[in-house]
Amino acid sequence: MSSGYYEFYCPVKILAGLKALEHLPAELAERGCAAPMVLTDKGVREAGLVRHVERAFDEAGISIGPVFDKIPPDSSTDVVETIARQFREQGCDSLIAVGGGSVLDTAKAVNILVSEGGEFLRAYVGAHKLTRPLKPLVAIATTAGTGSEVTTVAVIKDTHKQRKDAFQSSHLMPAVAVIDPRMTLTVPPLITAATAMDALTHAVEAFTCIAKNPLSDAYASAAIRKIVTALPIVLAEPGNTHARLDLAEAATMAGIAFSNSMVGLVHAIGHSLGATCHLHHGTCMSLLLPYVLEYNFDAIQDNLGALLPLLAGDDVAMATPPEERARASIAAIRDLRDAIFDVTGLPRSLSESGKVEKSQFAKIADLSVDDGALMFNPVDADRSDVTSILERAWS
Amino acid sequence: MQRAYVALMMRVVGRGLAVASRIDRESIHELEHLPAALTIAMRVYPNGPCCLLQHTGSHLQYLGVRDSGAADLQIIFKHLQHAWLLYTFQENTPTAFARNRIVLDGEVSHATVFNRCMSRLMALILPRLLAERAVKRYPVIALREKLRLAAIIYLRMPLERRRAAA
Numbered sequence: 001m002s003s004g005y006y007e008f009y010c011p012v013k014i015l016a017g018l019k020a021l022e023h024l025p026a027e028l029a030e031r032g033c034a035a036p037m038v039l040t041d042k043g044v045r046e047a048g049l050v051r052h053v054e055r056a057f058d059e060a061g062i063s064i065g066p067v068f069d070k071i072p073p074d075s076s077t078d079v080v081e082t083i084a085r086q087f088r089e090q091g092c093d094s095l096i097a098v099g100g101g102s103v104l105d106t107a108k109a110v111n112i113l114v115s116e117g118g119e120f121l122r123a124y125v126g127a128h129k130l131t132r133p134l135k136p137l138v139a140i141a142t143t144a145g146t147g148s149e150v151t152t153v154a155v156i157k158d159t160h161k162q163r164k165d166a167f168q169s170s171h172l173m174p175a176v177a178v179i180d181p182r183m184t185l186t187v188p189p190l191i192t193a194a195t196a197m198d199a200l201t202h203a204v205e206a207f208t209c210i211a212k213n214p215l216s217d218a219y220a221s222a223a224i225r226k227i228v229t230a231l232p233i234v235l236a237e238p239g240n241t242h243a244r245l246d247l248a249e250a251a252t253m254a255g256i257a258f259s260n261s262m263v264g265l266v267h268a269i270g271h272s273l274g275a276t277c278h279l280h281h282g283t284c285m286s287l288l289l290p291y292v293l294e295y296n297f298d299a300i301q302d303n304l305g306a307l308l309p310l311l312a313g314d315d316v317a318m319a320t321p322p323e324e325r326a327r328a329s330i331a332a333i334r335d336l337r338d339a340i341f342d343v344t345g346l347p348r349s350l351s352e353s354g355k356v357e358k359s360q361f362a363k364i365a366d367l368s369v370d371d372g373a374l375m376f377n378p379v380d381a382d383r384s385d386v387t388s389i390l391e392r393a394w395s
Numbered sequence: 396m397q398r399a400y401v402a403l404m405m406r407v408v409g410r411g412l413a414v415a416s417r418i419d420r421e422s423i424h425e426l427e428h429l430p431a432a433l434t435i436a437m438r439v440y441p442n443g444p445c446c447l448l449q450h451t452g453s454h455l456q457y458l459g460v461r462d463s464g465a466a467d468l469q470i471i472f473k474h475l476q477h478a479w480l481l482y483t484f485q486e487n488t489p490t491a492f493a494r495n496r497i498v499l500d501g502e503v504s505h506a507t508v509f510n511r512c513m514s515r516l517m518a519l520i521l522p523r524l525l526a527e528r529a530v531k532r533y534p535v536i537a538l539r540e541k542l543r544l545a546a547i548i549y550l551r552m553p554l555e556r557r558r559a560a561a
Contacts, residue, residue, distance in 0.1 A: 004494060005495065211493035371504070375488075
């Protein structure tokens with residue numbers, strides 16, 4: 001169905017494939033940058049992934065700039081403001097973010113402060129607050145999930161308010177995104193599964209929410225097929241470079257899709273659940289996806305049915321009557337979650353996660369209805385609707 | 396014609412929100428989530444009709460149709476036609492957002508609260524058939540309660556005076 005009018009934007013240069021990292025020095029030189037600051041976290045550095053980047057620069061005879069490796073899994077305004085001060089003190093001119101969603105979002109937020117000026121990130125909370133192109137940012141994702149390397153959004157925890165704030169602007173998009181399978185080869189199965197479910201949720205919500213458009217549909221569809229095909233292979237053979245590349249490409253495609261069509265209620269609740277219970281974002285997505293699809297069912301039945309060939313294969317779709325395809329799509333997602341649970345133990349219910357108390361539902365519901373993603377959900381939800389979804393996801 | 400209609404509807408909505416924020420329990424509850432002194436502008440880009448409100452801490456105050464361009468939360472229609480679609484109830488606010496007809500300048504969580512207040516106002520003051528086109532989901536509300544609140548809003552709307560921003 002045509003939406004009448006839509007906009008689609010993705011100016012990020014994507015370097016994808018084997019040895020993609022080796023193209024990085026030339027890309028920075030092309031942008032007149034000589035002093036990049038590298039942002040990462042301890043886990044990524046200890047896994048030796050930053051060494052791949054350093055080696056790429058060594059081979060080009062260029063020394064890499066300072067490395068900040070203390071970004072926590074749930075980054076905050078304090079961390080961003082500390083890094084921005086160091087960036088200025090050390091005279092850096094660009095950013096290279098090596099990590100998962102938290103590192104990439106942190107780098108985007110740092111870029112706001114070092115490009116727009118100011119000491120405090122809070123001044124830029126919200127949409128369309130940025131007034132100029134930011135400094136060149138290279139995003140090197142080490143997980144295949146967030147799609148942050150191609151999105152206009154950064155989500156950062158406000159240290160004082162204990163809630164997640166969203167920053168949205170087309171200027172936040174990185175200049176370059178690198179998809180190199182070496183960067184995801186060592187990701188453990190549980191994180192691989194959780195981040196892949198995050199990417200799957202991006203694609204499914206992009207395809208079923210109200211800002212969908214033909215171009216975002218194309219990216220979302222391709223991403224879903226790749227995730228469903230590649231994820232079981234990666235979980236069975238973690239060293240399979242080609243399947244890892246497929247998964248990383250799918251995450252980027254899902255990121256392009258949802259950056260142009262936004263996401264819905266799964267993310268609205270997921271952001272609040274993650275902020276309240278300190279649960280991994282991908283895990284939140286995996287926990288909530290089937291229940292929100294059921295909640296939206298009447299409004300998204302046709303779109304959900306159209307996903308069945310991608311989720312379960314063409315043969316299953318052909319053998320399923322059209323009126324049963326939407327339910328079969330949800331069943332296929334549940335089957336995928338069960339298969340992932342068998343291999344990785346990724347929880348399928350809130351109680352299974354061991355990190356959520358029912359007493360937290362009211363707070364999660366309060367935060368969820370104020371989340372901007374709710375605006376794009378096909379069905380409105382109030383606090384009691386969110387609570388009932390959480391109840392259904394409990395066990 | 397479109398410009399005059401949109402300008403009129405901005406006044407109606409602005410004054411209606413201010414009245415509803417004092418008398419409707421749902422609206423009062425929603426506004427508890429907005430910071431005091433927050434200014435909210437709805438306007439048509441670049442120099443179209445505008446409506447300015449301020450949250451006093453307990454309710455919304457209608458500030459008139461001045462456009463200083465400096466409100467904390469700005470809901471900007473990219474073209475007069477887009478505001479026309481919304482105010483003739485051919486399209487609701489979330490759909491207008493989804494179709495990139497509106498630019499939001501400000502904190503997203505504040506915009507979601509404001510959108511709920513707008514939806515609540517539409518559900519109260521419009522006949523159900525029209526209101527269902529103006530909101531994503533028509534709320535559960537007894538007819539007697541709807542008529543009572545709508546009557547108060549319509550009666551007090553012309554008396555709602557413009558005040559200077561605090």
